[in-house]
Amino acid sequence: MGGKRMTQVTDHGGGVRSIKVPIPDNPLGHTLVYVVDTDAGPVLIDTGWDDPGSWDTLAEGLTACGTSVAGVHGVVITHHHPDHHGLSGKVREASGAWIAMHAADAAIVRRTRENRPERWFAYMAAKLEASGAPEEHIAPLRGTRTSARRPSTLPGFSPALPDREIVPGELLPLPGRRLRAVWTPGHTPGHVCLHLEETHPARLPGRGRLFSGDHLLPRITPHIGLYEDPDDATVTDPLGDYLDSLERIGRLEPAEVLPAHQHPFADAPARVRELLDHHEERLTGLLSLITTPLTPWQLAERMEWNRPWEQIPYGSRTIAVSEAEAHLRRLVKLGRAEAVPGSEPVTYVAV
Template sequence: MPQDTSQVTDHGGGVWGIKVPIPDNPLGHTLVHVLDTDRGPVLVDTGWDDPESWDTLVAGLATLGIAIADVHGVVITHHHPDHHGLSGRVREASGAWIAMHAADTEVVVRTRSSEPGVWFDYMSAKLAAAGAPEEHIAPLRAARASGRMRTLPGLRAAVPDREIVPAELLPLAGRRLRAIWTPGHTPGHVCLHLEEEHPANLPGNGRLFSGDHLLPGISPHIGLYEAPEDTRVTDPLGDYLDSLERIGRLAPAEVLPAHQHAFTDAPARVRELLDHHEERLAGLWALLAEPLTPWGLAERMEWNRPWEQIPYGSRNIAVSEAEAHLRRLVKQGRAEAVPGTDPVTYRAV
C-alpha cells in the first residue's frame, strides 16, 4: 500500500485523494480523487488550471506510480474551475475522456462561445436590477470598456466528450460507480456513488464522491445559474434541498468530498444543512418586514464577516445567494415582489 504523504491520502480499495492547491483561495485545495479501474486510473475532478496545481497533481500521481499519460478517464462533479480547470491538460497529456452532466456541459459550451462582453453586460444589468449602487457596477462597465475580459476563469474550459447520465453506472471496468444528479450548487452537479463494500467495513451504503454538494464544515454557495437569454425562473435552493434529502436517504458509509476531508454520518450532516437553510430562510423572512431589494437583503444577511469587509467579487456572489433564497421564499408563499418597484423590492407575506 502506498504511504500517505501531505498531498496524497490512501482511502483504501483502490481510491486515493490528492490535495491540488487553488491559488489565492481560502479553500486552499481541491481534493482530486483517483479511482483504480481495470482499464487504468480515472480521476474524479482535476483541480484549478495553474502551474503549481498541475505540478502537484502530476507529483501526487507519481507517488502512486501513475504517469499522467496513464490516466484513462476524467469524471467531473461540476464545471467550476477548481474542479474542471485541469481537465483539458490531462486529456492532452493522456488521451483520457472527460465526462460531465449535460446541464454543466451546456454551461461550458456557452461560456466558451460567448463574447465575454456579453457576460459583463449581463452582470451589470443583473446587479442594477438587484439594487446594487452605481459605484459597485462602475468597475464592471470599466472592465467591459477596457477589454480586460480574457482573464475570466472558464473561458477556455475543456468541452467534455462523454455525458454523465443520472442514475446510470459509469462504464468503468471493474468498478460500480453510479451517478446521482444533485443540482443546486450548479445545474449539472453530480455526486458519484461507489456501490462497493467499504474497505474498512464501515456501516452504510458504499462511498460517495460528493463534489461540493456535501462538505463536512461548509455550506456550498447556492446562487442563480441562468444564461443571459434564459427566461426560466429557476429555484436553485429548492433543487439543492431536494438533492440533499436524496443523499441523506442514500446513507453512504463514508463521504469523500472535493474540499476539506473525508467524513462519515452523511445523514447527520444533511440534517445540519437542511436546518441551516431553514433558519436562514426564517431570518430573511423576518428581515423582509421592511421591503428590500436583493442587494439590500444581502447587506443585512449574516456572512462570515461584516459586509464592509466582503471583497468586491464576493459581494456579487452574496447577492446571487440572496436572490436564490428570495426565490425560495416567493415559491413557498412567504414573500412577494412589491408591485411597481424598480429595482424590485420584496416583502414578507
C-alpha cells in the same frame, strides 16, 4: 519540494486515493482530486484549478500513486467550476483521457466558450442593477467591456469541452468498478455526486462511499446562488433544487462521504439534517428582515456572512447578492414572500 508535495496524497483504501491540489489565493485551500483505480487505468474525479503549481502537484501526486498524467484513462467532473474542471483539458492533452460531465453543466461550458466576455459582463451589470446594487459596484463591469484584456487571459473563459455525458442513475463506464451517477442540482444545475456501490474497505456500516463534490461538505455550506445564464430566462429555484438533492443523498446512507474540499466524513444523514435545518433557519431569519420591503442588495447587506459587509471584498459581494436572490426566490415559491408591484429596482416583502 517533491517530497513535500508527496504528503498531499492520501490512500482511502479499496483502490481510491486523493491528491490535495491547491487553489491559489482561495480560503478553501485545495481541491481533493480522487484517483480511482479501474481495470483500464486510473480515473480522476475532478482535476483542480488551472494553475502551474496546481498542475505540478497533480502530476507529482499521480506519480506518488504509482501512475502518471499520461496514464489517466478518464476524468469524471462533479461540476463545471474552475477548481474542479480547470485542469481537465491539460490532463486530456497529456493522456488522451475522456472527460465526462452532466449535460446541464456541459451546456454552461459550451456557452462560456461561445459567449464573448463583454456580453457576460453586460449581463452581470444588468442583473446587479436590477438587484439594487449601487453604481460604484456596477461601474467596474461596465469598464471591462471596453478593456483591452484578452478573454483567454481570464480564468474559466475557455474551459475544456467534455466528450462524454454523465447520465443520472446510470453506472459510469469504469471497468471493474460500480460507480453510479446521482444528479444533485443546486450548487450548479448539473452537479453530480458519484456513489461507489462497493463494500467499504474498512467495513464501515452503510452503503458504499459517496464522492460528493461540493454538494455535501463536512463543515461548510456550498454557495447556492441563481444559475447565471444570459440565454435562459427560465425562473429557476436553485435553493429548492439543493434541498431536494440533499434529501436524496441522505436517503442513500453511504458509509463514508469523500468530498471535494476539507476531509472525508461518516454519517451523511446527520450532516444532511444539519444543512436542511441551517437553510430553514436562514429562510426564517430572512423573513424577519423583509418585514419592510428590501431589494436583493439591501437584503444581502443585512444577512449574516462570515464577516461584516464592509469587509467583504468586491467579488464576494456579487456572490452574496446571488445567494440572497436564491433565498428570496425560494421564499416567493413557498408563498412566504412576494415582489412589491411597481417597485424599481424590485423589492420583496414577507407575506
